[in-house]
Amino acid sequence: MTPFSYETAASEADAIEKARTGGRYIAGGTTLIDLMREEIERPARLIDINKLPLGEIREEADGLVIGALTKMAEVAAHPAAARVQPLLIEALLEGASPQLRNMASIGGNLMQRTRCVYFRTLDAPCNKRVPGSGCAAREGFHRNHAIFGTSEYCVAVHPSDLGVALVALGATIRTKGPEGSHEFPVDALYRLPLDTPHLEHRLLPGELITEIRVPHGAYARRARYLKMRDRASYEFALVSVEAALDIADGCVREARLSVGGVGTKP
Numbered sequence: 001m002t003p004f005s006y007e008t009a010a011s012e013a014d015a016i017e018k019a020r021t022g023g024r025y026i027a028g029g030t031t032l033i034d035l036m037r038e039e040i041e042r043p044a045r046l047i048d049i050n051k052l053p054l055g056e057i058r059e060e061a062d063g064l065v066i067g068a069l070t071k072m073a074e075v076a077a078h079p080a081a082a083r084v085q086p087l088l089i090e091a092l093l094e095g096a097s098p099q100l101r102n103m104a105s106i107g108g109n110l111m112q113r114t115r116c117v118y119f120r121t122l123d124a125p126c127n128k129r130v131p132g133s134g135c136a137a138r139e140g141f142h143r144n145h146a147i148f149g150t151s152e153y154c155v156a157v158h159p160s161d162l163g164v165a166l167v168a169l170g171a172t173i174r175t176k177g178p179e180g181s182h183e184f185p186v187d188a189l190y191r192l193p194l195d196t197p198h199l200e201h202r203l204l205p206g207e208l209i210t211e212i213r214v215p216h217g218a219y220a221r222r223a224r225y226l227k228m229r230d231r232a233s234y235e236f237a238l239v240s241v242e243a244a245l246d247i248a249d250g251c252v253r254e255a256r257l258s259v260g261g262v263g264t265k266p
Helices: 012-020 032-037 072-076 079-084 086-095 098-103 106-110 161-168
Strands: 005-008 024-026 045-048 057-060 063-067 172-177 180-185 208-215 223-228 239-248 251-260
Touching (some): 012 045, 012 172, 012 208, 057 079, 072 086, 072 098, 072 106, 086 098, 086 161, 086 239, 161 223, 161 251
Parallel strands (some): 005 045, 024 045
Antiparallel strands (some): 172 180, 172 208, 223 239
């Protein structure tokens, strides 16, 4: 592991300033620490944001609000979340082991990086890891890689079960950063690889995810998550489908579908 400095953020403004000048946020560390051990990621500074007041779950008139530092396990066990967003709970329970759910934050889950074996193998060419070096997956073993949203530069699949569910539910993300506060759909967080696969999201340096807002809707309570994988225990999806339906008088008035395991983004 490459040496790094470690600092604790005292406030959102402090975190944003530290990260803007070259730091990386860390909460549960369930993805970043693994990548640092493998020397795929080599941040010089880690900014611990766990003391920030971003761990609240609350129900508002128009939807469920989840703080970005809320643990996956906390959301999965929350009675309001289970009552109004059953699809969200299914995706969380299927998306990680109990140990990981107890550590991983909601915001961190959305920002996790691909499990592509070539991305995680230092001696393999990978445009995500080293822009312009090539994509070993295109000619190599490419089971578990994307078939939608690919480019000649990258076919790595998006890993988050939660992200796919939030897209199906029409959820939005709120952020704070050097250029102020923003809110946008979860779908707009992720970028297609095109010719810049190393740029995976739209966040600017120092921009901090503060909360996720999942709207109420007639379709939200009639929703299911189906995940096909190589084994029943903790494993990433070969393909997953999230379906949410608005049904009245025996007729489907609105259907929302999102798929995972097959695309470079949800």
